[in-house]
Amino acid sequence: MAIILFDDTSHHTLQPLTFTRPVADLRIGILTIAEKWAKYLNTTFSYHTQPYLQVKFPMQISNDNLFINGAFCPDEQLLEATDKLQTGEALRHGEQLVAVKLKDVDAKGFNTNLQFSKVTDLQHEPVVIRHPEDIFRKNDIELRKDFALLTKGRSSAAISSTNVIIGDDFFAEDDAVADCATFNTKNGPIYLGKTSQVWEGTHIRGAFALCNNSQVKMGAKIYGATTVGPYSRVGGEINNAIIWGYSSKGHEGYLGNSVLGEWCNIGADSNNSNLKNNYDEVKLWDYSLGHYRKTGLQFCGLIMADHSKCAINTMFNTGTVVGVSANVFGAGFPKNFIPDFSWGGAEGMVPYSLNKMFETAERVFSRRAERSFNETERAILAHIYEATQPYRELYY
Template structure:
């Protein structure tokens, strides 16, 4: 049986984060949504997504297929309901299609907005990711679920006795290293993946996850619910942020109530505001409506898409959205919406020349010897550049 994770309309409301990946490739908690489903179902997976993404995120249709909404985070109840689906049966939650089981004959005609004859209604609560802020907003819940999923029945590797561990929900994989640090699990679990490093003088409050090959620099302060993805280097002060991977915030500065994509770099002393001076609810730029959208949140900081960069002392105002490949620098506060492939700051933006941006990306990825800037990734960025051209012309 093939597990196929599909994009629905959430793909559009999650922009710019989903320009470069399917919805199910979003990281929330410890794992990506796709990795969660693989663990729960003990199965491989593929993606039903935008045509320009399929080369990197391929689709694999077999004789028996279950299409699952990639915006849905699994739990034991929804997994059981999906596993009990018969051929041609669909499962809905309110107005959202959750899953449908189709034979190979009909799988090629799958439509995420289609109606299916034999539908069942799921009436338990679900974690569904619809907007960028949902990622940090629901990260606490998913961190706790993933911690249990990954550590159930297992024993933590030992770490140095120079550390102070408060509480019992601490787990380190083999190869995790830490010295002279404080880990408090009173408010939530802490997970250190294999080959991670937490340097001296760091203080961490759970829930928190540090994914493989990432480093936390000396004297860093981290509050829950925070996730640092693989191959990152993090310093300064971090609160309720999700950094997906291959990203650097290596120096002092505050990052809070935020989502940072892959291959991003935050210059020294970069700060984001996460609370307005008048304490009113925060609005975020919305791609489908091309206008500011009410989040209903009092705390909402930075949303930064893949390959975006900012220079030293950058000041991001409350509720700032930075598009794919943008390069931000200079004094003052840049606007709350920075279009994809933009170059500049508070004094104004121009288009970031595509060839220049690609040269920089090639150099950045080349620093990771196990990763290559391959044709599939180049074609994705080429398409995103074209798709976002109208936004830069306004």
């Protein structure tokens, strides 16, 4: 049976993070949502996503297909409910379609408004990702679930005796290296991926995940619930932040209650605020609404989409959203919404030329042999550039 992760309206409410990927490609916990389903079901997966993304994330159908909403993180009850579905039957959670089984002839024309032979309501409250802040809000839950999933029946690889490990929920994959670091698992598990490195003088409190080929630099202070995705490097102070991969926050400075996409870079001594001076509720820019939305949160930091960067000593105010491929620099606090493909800071912004952005992306990708900045990547970014033009016009 083919497993196909589909987008619904969450693809719009999760922008700018989903401009460059399907919803199920979001990383929360240790794994992406798609990787979680593949691990639980012991199978491969594909995507039913936006037309401009479908070339990079193709859909693969078979005679029998299980379509699963990419915004839903799997758990035992959800797995049991989807397993009971017969062909033509669907599972819902409120107004959201969760899953449906379809034959190949129906799969080719799939959309969330199809009529199904039987619809069953999900009987528990799963972890669902609807807005960008849900990723750091629910990261602790998913970290614990993923830790249990990845380490079940396995033993941790040995690490240096120079480290101090407090508690029992520690796991290191093969070739993970750590020296003279403190790992406190009393508040949550700690996971070190393959060929990851934790350098001397680092203090980490769980829940925490360091994915494959990533490094924590000397003297870093990291609090749960934090995830550092693959091929990334971090330092300074981090609290309840998710860095998806191929990104760097390698220097001193604070990052808290935040999400960073791929190919991002945070300059030295840059900081984000995660609490307003008056302790008021934080609002975030919402692309689907075209204005700021109340989050119900007192702590909410920085949401930064793929390919965005900031210079040294950049200051981000509480609840700042930075779109795809923005370059932020200069003194003072920039606005709480920085549109995609913008260049500048508090003193003003100008559009970031698409060709200039391509030149930078080529240099960044060339440092990673396993990734290529090809025509597909260019086409996706060109589409986003055109689609986000109204936000730049509004901002400037």
